[in-house]
Amino acid sequence: MAFEITINEGRHSIDVDGDTPLLWVLRDVLGMTGTKFGCGMALCGACTVHINGDAVRSCITSIDSIGDSKVTTIEAVGKTPAGQKIQTAWLDLEVPQCGYCQSGQIMSAAALLASNPHPTESDIDDAMSGNICRCGTYVRIREAIKQAAQSGG
Amino acid sequence: MTLGNFVSNMSQRDPSRRGFLRASLAASGGFLLSLSLPFPSPESEAASAESFEPNAFIRIGGDGQIVLTMPYVEMGQGTYTSIPMLIAEELEVGLNQIRLEHAPPNEKVYMNPLLGVQATGNSNAIRGAWQPLRKAGATARAMLIAAAAKRWNVDPSSCRAENGEVRHQASGRSLGYGALAPDAARMQVPEAVTLKNPADFKLIGTPAKRLDTPAKINGTAVYGIDVRPLGVKIATLAQSPVFGGRVKRVDDTAAKAINGVRQIVQLDDAVAVVADHMGAAKKGLGALKIEWDDGPHASLSTSDIARELEGATTKPGAVAQSIGDADKAMAGAATKVEAIYQAPFLAHATMEPMNCTVHFRKDECEIWIGSQAVARVQAMAAKAAGLPPEKVIVHNHLIGGGFGRRLEADGAVRAVEIAKQVDGPVKVVWTREEDVQHDAYRPYWFDRISAGLDEQGKPIAWNHRFAGSSVIARWLPPGFANGLDPDSTEGAIDLVYDLPNFHVEYARVEPPGITTGFWRSVGPSHNVFVTESFIDELAVAAKQDAVAYRRMLLDKSPRAKAVLDLAAEKAGWGRDLPKGSGRGVSLQFVFGSYMAQVAEVEVSKEGAVRVRRVVCAMDCGTVVNPNTVEAQIQSGINFGVTATLYGEITLKNGRVEQGNFDTYQMLRMNEAPAIEVHVVRSMEPPGGMGETGTSAIVPAIANAVYAATGKRLRKMPIDSALLKQA
Numbered sequence: 001m002a003f004e005i006t007i008n009e010g011r012h013s014i015d016v017d018g019d020t021p022l023l024w025v026l027r028d029v030l031g032m033t034g035t036k037f038g039c040g041m042a043l044c045g046a047c048t049v050h051i052n053g054d055a056v057r058s059c060i061t062s063i064d065s066i067g068d069s070k071v072t073t074i075e076a077v078g079k080t081p082a083g084q085k086i087q088t089a090w091l092d093l094e095v096p097q098c099g100y101c102q103s104g105q106i107m108s109a110a111a112l113l114a115s116n117p118h119p120t121e122s123d124i125d126d127a128m129s130g131n132i133c134r135c136g137t138y139v140r141i142r143e144a145i146k147q148a149a150q151s152g153g
Numbered sequence: 154m155t156l157g158n159f160v161s162n163m164s165q166r167d168p169s170r171r172g173f174l175r176a177s178l179a180a181s182g183g184f185l186l187s188l189s190l191p192f193p194s195p196e197s198e199a200a201s202a203e204s205f206e207p208n209a210f211i212r213i214g215g216d217g218q219i220v221l222t223m224p225y226v227e228m229g230q231g232t233y234t235s236i237p238m239l240i241a242e243e244l245e246v247g248l249n250q251i252r253l254e255h256a257p258p259n260e261k262v263y264m265n266p267l268l269g270v271q272a273t274g275n276s277n278a279i280r281g282a283w284q285p286l287r288k289a290g291a292t293a294r295a296m297l298i299a300a301a302a303k304r305w306n307v308d309p310s311s312c313r314a315e316n317g318e319v320r321h322q323a324s325g326r327s328l329g330y331g332a333l334a335p336d337a338a339r340m341q342v343p344e345a346v347t348l349k350n351p352a353d354f355k356l357i358g359t360p361a362k363r364l365d366t367p368a369k370i371n372g373t374a375v376y377g378i379d380v381r382p383l384g385v386k387i388a389t390l391a392q393s394p395v396f397g398g399r400v401k402r403v404d405d406t407a408a409k410a411i412n413g414v415r416q417i418v419q420l421d422d423a424v425a426v427v428a429d430h431m432g433a434a435k436k437g438l439g440a441l442k443i444e445w446d447d448g449p450h451a452s453l454s455t456s457d458i459a460r461e462l463e464g465a466t467t468k469p470g471a472v473a474q475s476i477g478d479a480d481k482a483m484a485g486a487a488t489k490v491e492a493i494y495q496a497p498f499l500a501h502a503t504m505e506p507m508n509c510t511v512h513f514r515k516d517e518c519e520i521w522i523g524s525q526a527v528a529r530v531q532a533m534a535a536k537a538a539g540l541p542p543e544k545v546i547v548h549n550h551l552i553g554g555g556f557g558r559r560l561e562a563d564g565a566v567r568a569v570e571i572a573k574q575v576d577g578p579v580k581v582v583w584t585r586e587e588d589v590q591h592d593a594y595r596p597y598w599f600d601r602i603s604a605g606l607d608e609q610g611k612p613i614a615w616n617h618r619f620a621g622s623s624v625i626a627r628w629l630p631p632g633f634a635n636g637l638d639p640d641s642t643e644g645a646i647d648l649v650y651d652l653p654n655f656h657v658e659y660a661r662v663e664p665p666g667i668t669t670g671f672w673r674s675v676g677p678s679h680n681v682f683v684t685e686s687f688i689d690e691l692a693v694a695a696k697q698d699a700v701a702y703r704r705m706l707l708d709k710s711p712r713a714k715a716v717l718d719l720a721a722e723k724a725g726w727g728r729d730l731p732k733g734s735g736r737g738v739s740l741q742f743v744f745g746s747y748m749a750q751v752a753e754v755e756v757s758k759e760g761a762v763r764v765r766r767v768v769c770a771m772d773c774g775t776v777v778n779p780n781t782v783e784a785q786i787q788s789g790i791n792f793g794v795t796a797t798l799y800g801e802i803t804l805k806n807g808r809v810e811q812g813n814f815d816t817y818q819m820l821r822m823n824e825a826p827a828i829e830v831h832v833v834r835s836m837e838p839p840g841g842m843g844e845t846g847t848s849a850i851v852p853a854i855a856n857a858v859y860a861a862t863g864k865r866l867r868k869m870p871i872d873s874a875l876l877k878q879a
Contacts, residue, residue: 017412020432028387028430033379034372036553038504039585040435043814046504074372090370094362094780097231097788099369100376100504100553125823132814134504134554136791138825140784 005066007032008076018064023047025063026073034074034103038132045131048104049073055111055127074103082114082148089148097135105131109145118149174289176296176342183214184296184334188289211240211289213297217317217331219246222254223282231781234363236282238777242356243290243349245314246330253364279777279839280745291346293337300336301328351775351836360780365551377523377550378508382578385510386415388571389434389582390425392591395447395807396666400424404442411437418574425571431582438584447807450666455597455803458664459495462599465620470660471636474646477654482614486605490694492687494602495868496679498664498802499595499672502817505553506588507564510580511572513538518545518569519578523552525559533562537569556792557671560628561593586812593670594802596622598679602687610695611705615652617645619683620660622669636661640671644680644848649713649742650688650706666807673792674847677743682869685739685852690865699738699856700726712772712833713742716749719770719831724751730861733757734765737856739849746773746840747833750790752826752853756861760876764794764826764854769846771830774837782842783830789846790828795820796847797854801870 002015007030014025021040026032026049035058038046042057049058050072077083086109089095096102105128112119112127119127124145133141179185188209209223221237237251294314301319302309305326312321320327330337351357368374393399403424405417413433418425426437483489510521511534518538524530527549535542552559568581583591598621605614625638632638637659646657663669672678692702700721707714717740720726726736733756740749753766767790776782799818803810811817855866862876 016430016432017436019436020413020430024430024432027379028432031381032372033375033381036376036504037378037431037506037582039814041585041813041815044504044819078371087370091366094366094784096363096366096369097784098504098552098554099365099374102369103372106370128822130821132504132819132821134502134556134792134819136788136795136820136825137784138791138820138822139787139828141822 003063003066005063005071006068007071008073009070014063016063019062021059022049022061022063022066022071023058026058032073032075036100036103038101038104042130043132044101044104045108046101046104048107048131050077050107050111053111053114055108057130074107077107077110080110080114083110085148085151086110086113086144089144089151093140093144093147095137095140095144097137101131101133101135105133105141109141109148113145113148119145173285174292174342176338176340178335178338179212179214181212181214182335183212184293184338186211186289186293188285209286211293213293213330213334213337215331215334217250217329219244219251219330220254221251231363231778231784232279233365234361235279235778235781236286237364238356238361239282239286240290242354243287244294246317248356248361250317280841283839287348288346291348292343295343295346296337296340297330297333299340300333303340304328304336357775357777358779361778363781374551376505376553377510377521378505378553378580378582380510380521380548380550380580382510382512382519382521385578385580386427386429386575387431387434387582388418388425388427388575388579389431389438389584390423390567390571390587391438391441391443392423392567392587393445393448394590395445395451396668397450398422398448398807399446400443401446402444407440407442408437411440416575417441418571420570423567425581427571427575427579434582435584450807453665453807454805455498458597458804459599462597462620462662465660465662466599466601466618468660470618470620470658472656473637473642473659474655474657476652476656479614479616479654479656482654483603483605483616486614487608488606488610488694489603490606490687490690491603492690492867494598494600494683494686496598496682497800497869498597498667499796499800500589500592500802500811500817501554501556501558501670501672502589502814502819503554503556503558506585507558507583508581509565509568510578511565511568512578513569513572513575516540516544518572519548520545520565520568521548521550522565523550523559524562524565525552525555525557526562529560530562530565534565534569537566538573556673557675558592560671563593563668585814589802589811589813589817590809592802593668595672595678596624596669597664600683602683604687604691606691606695610691610697610702612650612652612691614654616656617684618658618660619645620662621679622663623661624669624671624675626661627668628671633661640676642676642680644677644741644743645684647742648684649710649740649747650703651709652706673789674743674844677741677844677848678796678851681739681741681743681848682851682855685741685849686855686865686867689737689852689856689859693859698727703738703740710742712747713740713749715833716740716747716770716772719833720749720751720768723770723829723831724753724768726751733861735857735859735861737853737858737860739853739856741845741849743848744841744845745838746771746842746845748772748845748849750849750853752850752857754854754857754861756858756876758878760873760878762798762854762858762871762873762876763824764798766827766829767850767853768829769831769849770833771842771845772833772835772837773840773842773845774835775839776832777839779832782832785842786830786846787828789844790850791820791825793847793850794826794854797851797870798824799870
């Protein structure tokens, strides 16, 4: 059946089964491939998007659960103040290696910073431990979040 | 000889010969330099040394823009930035004047450089390109100067290149590279060029921003899994859960009824569901009822494999190294130390699951993939497609993690097999479970090792025999000869220590039905664990400090001693730690680089190990991009911490027991150690650094656990039950 959802401030009509995960709607139906597939079970965080500003795993978020909520993806997170700060720090500290998990890392970090502008070490652990980076860029992710938190605001 | 040296020797046309480089006029009117870089090349081995097969191109356009096309692949290691630095340095241009063209090139002007061979692995990119690329840059510089000198009718030695132009000091005239390019293309290629003195380097050794970062932070980077040819369908698959099994029967009624499912493709040993999107494909896969014929390996378990390997270590193997007389020295030793070590099968678990997109047409096949070995993909896909290789077009993309997994072409072969039955392009995406359960695994290793110490505790005899699969024997058959290959033994036969009576044997034993593959830090991933744990055991037997003991054996290896001293100093070696904590050290020379690591661990009463801090000192020769080196070492260390704490693929009833990240765990942010990297300044040729961090951390952790608990871990990964306090 058809669903109307709001992604990055645009309205989209999608005709898929209601239990279809948002991840595949983004990637395969709408062609927004910045959001990545890693596990399909909310174990790795590669598919993280924002729903009304909260970091959620799109691989287990069914399309019929979204309703009027606002979805933000990596393609538009730079338009939010926290997202922009995070991306700037990521670029500055050269966080990505293979880069595949970084969309999800950035989405988790941006949600953290938006709700908690000055996170402690353990806040960072709590917010980021659901995101796996196989290249092991954790040292720089941590530094970048701290730098973003200090960059005003 | 290391694997890296070996493959270079196999394929390298001596870069000192003029023949590695040619100049011509580019189709666009610019200056084109074609070069043949050393590259691991089983297929082209037979190619005559006289033939010139370029695989890298430098084009200087009329606008002065320099475009580099090269065979190495970016998979996160920063190669797309450090390689252009080599050319920019010698060519006297800024890094921003060089643009890297995405491999593979598809303009006709380039012919098909992919037909050479391409594989990015074994930390070989900078090592292979160091001399030839600098030489190419210097050659282009000399030819541009010659062109300018001719136009001005002056002596070339009175001109110099700077900032993308040639200047004549005396007259103050200057011309940009773009204006000189057509003339330069007609100049004689000089017989010999002078490379810059390292003291004059402007770029090499300075931290450079990676060129691929911006696209990786805003969702625009395109990995293999992101391609979307017009009309593409998405497929996912189930392969026989037992290696070597076959499909007996499929009931696809329920799957076909799912909205969005278009087609079920049945292969001999796999079934795929083709759908409009991955959500439907996965749902369809779950609804399939597949009956498998498990085949001959239906009862295989890891313990069967370990037992077979153990048996092989009781019989003589192929002699990989023999110095002095180890047996005689052992007989006269005051103390004898013996141990058995084991290392498990490991999956790669790249964050981007295996995938490949194929459009199979009647007489042509187009492939979109992220591969470390594009020519292998092309060759094997052509075979599966029943087409000549030139009818297979491969588009390579960014790689969401390689670590050796994407040196294999099995994913492309599968996708071709499926695409042959599908009308239009199909993207085959593996679920995480398929990815973990059908990998080419790091081999299981079984090691038997012994040493004899003299009265002072100094090792006077060393005997090491190990058994496991040879990846080279399958991947690069000419590389396996007389029972040996250069990878399986790296890190076991060429220790940094002065060991006068030293004997190492290797027995190749292939696990039934299981494909083994290269896994980040390859042979040393296992050998350094064994040898550096065992040296620690010898220090304990000699009642000596682990660092002091190693130092005593390093008089012939000053570079090794320097990194050991640096790591020990920075780590505060010898300083007190709380109860339940410990420090462990490791030292290695692999991939052409020296590295020492000190790991600090904390072991809980329940036996859980937490790696708190890692201090790493490295001498990797000349550092091209320090920013990348630090990142790669941090990365390699975390990769090894994952393996030490969690990494293990086991089989039961022929099936891999691990599936997703809940059962095949990865290190996470809250468990990741603080990492300090200290790089020794050096003018030696660059060594590899993408893999060194991984092999060194495993024994450093095991030795630290010993320091904390008195328990020696001789089998990976760490079994917390062994460390639990009663």
